[in-house]
Amino acid sequence: MSDSKSSFHPAVAVSNIQNHISIILKMENVQYSTWADLFKITAHSHKVLHHIIPPQVPKAFTTATTTEEKELWSTLDTTILSWIYATISSDLLHTIIEPDATTMEAWNRLQDILRDNKNSRVVTLEAELSSAKMENFPNVSAYCQRLKSLIGQLKNVGAPARSMLTLEEAGLAEEAATGTDFAIHNSS
Incomplete structure (x- = not known):
């Protein structure tokens, strides 16, 4: 060679x-x-x-x-x-x-x-995820993009967010079933 x-x-x-x-x-x-x-x-x-x-x-x-x-x-x-x-x-x-x-x-x-920074990132990201409300976004697409971004970031620091989303989904389903006003629920 x-x-x-x-x-x-x-x-x-x-x-x-x-x-x-x-x-x-x-x-x-x-x-x-x-x-x-x-x-x-x-x-x-x-x-x-x-x-x-x-x-x-x-x-x-x-x-x-x-x-x-x-x-x-x-x-x-x-x-x-x-x-x-x-x-x-x-x-x-x-x-x-x-x-x-x-x-x-x-x-x-x-x-x-x-x-x-992993633990502090997890706490911050989980707080952002739990406080993300669709009413704070111009449309559903922007809301979903933000959720997807937060979930991806949580996954990247080893904290999958599936259980949090399941709880959120269950809460939304309960609100829909009981007719609870979303704005009233958020103000309490």
Whole structure:
């Protein structure tokens, strides 16, 4: 195999990572699980998953030994690091960026930041979901979009909202059956 073939790697051919990862991860609209899944799929398909997740093979098979292998590893690591930076919001970027950081260090910092906020995000999102009233939206479509967004965000922080929706549905069915005025119910 010639040196030019061994130096090329599919990850360096990616000119716009946002073509592969269309979500910009933001602190205030946490879609971490979706973003991370898309990122891992892209990293795996470009043969660089080991830069964010430690491989399961013995270390002897993953350690770069020659100068060329070390240079390629460094090039790939900075490429994947730039992918992370290009797919997160400015506030997250400024929170995780550090000089000479590896991709795995940045990945782990980002994961820690978003998982640290998990419990407070669940409480906030559940409160927003339970207080969302159709009368506060211009139409049913906007209301449903908001509910879907909140449910997706809850799912992304590991708190499925199905039981909350079932309770809401049961409450609405009871209101309809008893003829309770929705506005009167909400004002109490």
